[in-house]
Amino acid sequence: MGSSDTSTARGRDDDSQLENRVxxxxxxxxxxxxxxxxxxxxLTIEKQYPLVEVAVRGNRITLSGDADQVHSAxxxxxxxxxxxxxxxxxxxxxxxxxxxxxxxxxGSPAELLxxxxxxxxxxxxxxxxxxxxxxxxxxxxxTIVFGIGPAGTGKTYLAMAKAVQxxxxxxxxxxxxxxxxxxxxxRLGFLPGSLTDKIDPYLRPxxxxxxxxxxxxxxxxxxxxxxxxxxxxxxxxxRTLNNAFVVLDEAQNxxxxxxxxxxxxxxxxxxxxxxxxxxxxxxxxxxxxxxLVTSILDxxxxxxxxxxxxxxxxxxxxxxxxxxxxxxxxxxKQLEKFERDDRRMRKTTP
Numbered sequence: 381m382g383s384s385d386t387s388t389a390r391g392r393d394d395d396s397q398l399e400n401r402v403x404x405x406x407x408x409x410x411x412x413x414x415x416x417x418x419x420x421x422x423l424t425i426e427k428q429y430p431l432v433e434v435a436v437r438g439n440r441i442t443l444s445g446d447a448d449q450v451h452s453a454x455x456x457x458x459x460x461x462x463x464x465x466x467x468x469x470x471x472x473x474x475x476x477x478x479x480x481x482x483x484x485x486x487g488s489p490a491e492l493l494x495x496x497x498x499x500x501x502x503x504x505x506x507x508x509x510x511x512x513x514x515x516x517x518x519x520x521x522x523t524i525v526f527g528i529g530p531a532g533t534g535k536t537y538l539a540m541a542k543a544v545q546x547x548x549x550x551x552x553x554x555x556x557x558x559x560x561x562x563x564x565x566x567r568l569g570f571l572p573g574s575l576t577d578k579i580d581p582y583l584r585p586x587x588x589x590x591x592x593x594x595x596x597x598x599x600x601x602x603x604x605x606x607x608x609x610x611x612x613x614x615x616x617x618x619r620t621l622n623n624a625f626v627v628l629d630e631a632q633n634x635x636x637x638x639x640x641x642x643x644x645x646x647x648x649x650x651x652x653x654x655x656x657x658x659x660x661x662x663x664x665x666x667x668x669x670x671x672l673v674t675s676i677l678d679x680x681x682x683x684x685x686x687x688x689x690x691x692x693x694x695x696x697x698x699x700x701x702x703x704x705x706x707x708x709x710x711x712x713k714q715l716e717k718f719e720r721d722d723r724r725m726r727k728t729t730p
Contacts, residue, residue, distance in 0.1 A: 397438075398535050400444060400445060400446065400450050401442070401444040401450065402408050402442070402443045402444075402450055402454045403441070403442050404439055404440065404441045404442075404443070404454065404457055404458075404506055405439055405440055405441075406439055406440075406441060406457075406461055407439065408439060410461050410464050410465060411436075411439055411441075411711055413464045413470060414457070414460055414461060414470070415436065416470065416471075418505045420472065421460075421471075421472065421475055422434060422436065424472045424475040424476065425453060425456065425457070425475060425696075427531060428453075428456070428475065428479040428697075429446075429449040429450075429452060429453045429456075430443075431445045431446035431449045432444070432445040432446065432449045432450055432453045433445050434453070436658060437710050438718060441457060442459070443700040452479075452482060452483070455482050455645050456475070456478055456479055456482055456489075459478050459482070459488060459489045459490045460474075460475065460478060460489075460542075462477075462490040463489065463490045463493065463494055466490065466494045467494075467504065468493065468494055468504070468506070469503070469504070471508075472490075473508050473509070473694045474493060474508055475508065477489065477493065477508055477509040478493065480509075480510065480691065481493075481510050484510070486510055492506070492507075492513050493506065493507060493508060493509075493513065494506070495507065495513070495516070497516065497538070497541045497542060497545050498541050498544055498545055498548075498593055500592060500593050500594070501592075505536075505537075505538075505541045505593065505724070507538065507581065508534070508694050509630045509691065509692040509694065511529075511533070511686075511687075511688045511689060511691060511692035512533070512534055512538060512688070512692055512694075514686060515527055515535065515538060515686040515688060516538055516542065516581050518684040518686050519538075519539065519651070519653060520542075521684075522651075522683065522730065523646070523650075523651055523652070523682040523683070524643070524646070524652045524677075524682065524683045524684070524730055525539075525652070525653050525654070525683075525684045525685075525686060526631075526653075526654045526655075526656075526670070526673070526674070526683075526684070526685045526686065527539060527654070527655040527656075527686050527688065528655075528657070528658060528670070528674070528685060528686065528687050528688065529657060529686075529687060529688025529689060529692060530657055530659065530688070530689070530693065531660070531693075532659060532693040532694060533688035533689075533692040533694070534688075534692070534694050535655040535686075535694055536585075536589070536627070536629045536655045537589060539627045539629075539653040539655055540553070540557070540586070540589050540590070540593065540627060541593060542625070542653070543555045543557075543595075543625040543627055543653075544590075544593045544594060544688065546625045546651070547607070547608075547625065550623075552623050552624055552649070552650070552651070553607070553623040553624065554606065554607050554608065554609065554623070554625075555607070555608045555609070555624065555625050555626075555627075556611070556621055556624050556625070556626045556627070557586045557590075557608070557609065557610045557611075557613065557626075557629070558610075558611055558613050558615070558616060558626070558627070558628050558629070558635050558642070559582055559583055559585075559586065559612065559613065559628070559629045559630050560562045560612070560613040560614075560630060560631075560633045560638065561582045561612045561613070561645075582611070582612065583610050583611075585612050585629070586629065587599075587610060590608065607676060613628065613634065613638055613642060615630040616641065616642055616645050617641055619645055620645060620647040621645045621646065621647045621650050622647035622648050622649055622650060623647070623649040623652050624644070624647070624649075624650045624651075625650070625651060625653075626646075626650060626652045626653070627650070627652075627653050627654075627655070628642055628652070628653070628654045628655070629656075630655075630656055631654045631655060631656035631670040632656035632657055632658050632660060632661045632668050632670045632671070633656075633661065633662050633663055633668070634669035634670060635663065635666060635667075635668075635669050636667060636668075636669045636672045636673075637669070638669055639669025639670065639672070639673050640669070642654075643673075654670070654722070656670045658670055658671050659706065659710065
């Protein structure tokens with residue numbers, strides 16, 4: 381990106397000297413994509429750096445204000461322009477994620493967030509946050525990966541994208557997608573239709589994601605041929621899955637026995653990704669297999685636990701705040717329970 385800089389600070393001997401005013405020139409097409417509809421992305425930049433005033437006139441962006449924040453904002457704009465030129469469709473998530481990467485000095489956002497996993501219907505599927513990038517890299521380098529995090533962090537979507545990518549590259553011969561149907565003992569029997577009809581609501585999110593990532597006309601053929609299989613977790617018992625990319629979704633709703641059963645299905649040439657949110661366990665009673673497995677397998681090579689947080693939420697910005705609020709609430713309730721139990725023990729201790 382070509383740029384001409386004007387500084388109200390005295391002198392400017394090198395690029396490391398901070399400025400409190402910077403003028404940046406951006407070509408017209410990149411400028412339109414950088415600002416976003418109704419200047420939405422520009423407003424996001426201003427929100428990231430509240431002590432910086434951002435002014436746009438023609439092809440020029442002027443940043444002025446606090447010297448430290450002006451410097452950071454300039455780096456952010458440079459990175460965003462580079463991402464635009466690499467074909468990244470910018471949104472508020474990319475802006476905030478890029479700002480966090482710059483702040484943490486984890487590398488170049490343009491390099492970290494421009495990696496495309498798949499291109500579907502003219503839209504690229506790629507990691508949008510540093511946590512997601514580390515998660516995707518872990519899938520490349522490990523045999524079994526656990527993606528643990530709250531709703532909206534893309535843990536299942538990215539796992540399925542990696543599965544489709546592996547199939548397209550002929551790294552595996554088939555994809556197996558599974559979910560536990562935790563209410564099978566009680567409610568499925570009351571639903572109309574065959575067993576397939578009854579379990580379909582539990583598996584529908586996986587079908588929907590498949591249709592987004594692949595040609596919708598091709599998906600039924602792959603399902604019929606067994607190249608792609610979508611099945612409840614109960615169907616995994618007794619099988620060995622060779623040369624397959626296997627994804628288990630909603631793993632927080634597995635029992636410890638089911639988790640062990642699933643993991644031991646691993647065959648030669650296969651890869652597994654297990655996703656779930658340990659704060660949303662729907663099991664009627666007993667421990668979650670996902671909660672337990674983190675303390676059993678955490679030191680085994682080729683098994684990686686990727687922990688995503690509210691900072692990796694790529695849905696509406698309110699989702700991240702909702703996740704944080706519930707996390708604080710749960711922590712507060714656990715503390716209150718601990719204090720109640722402690723007081724009860726003190727009363728009963730002679």
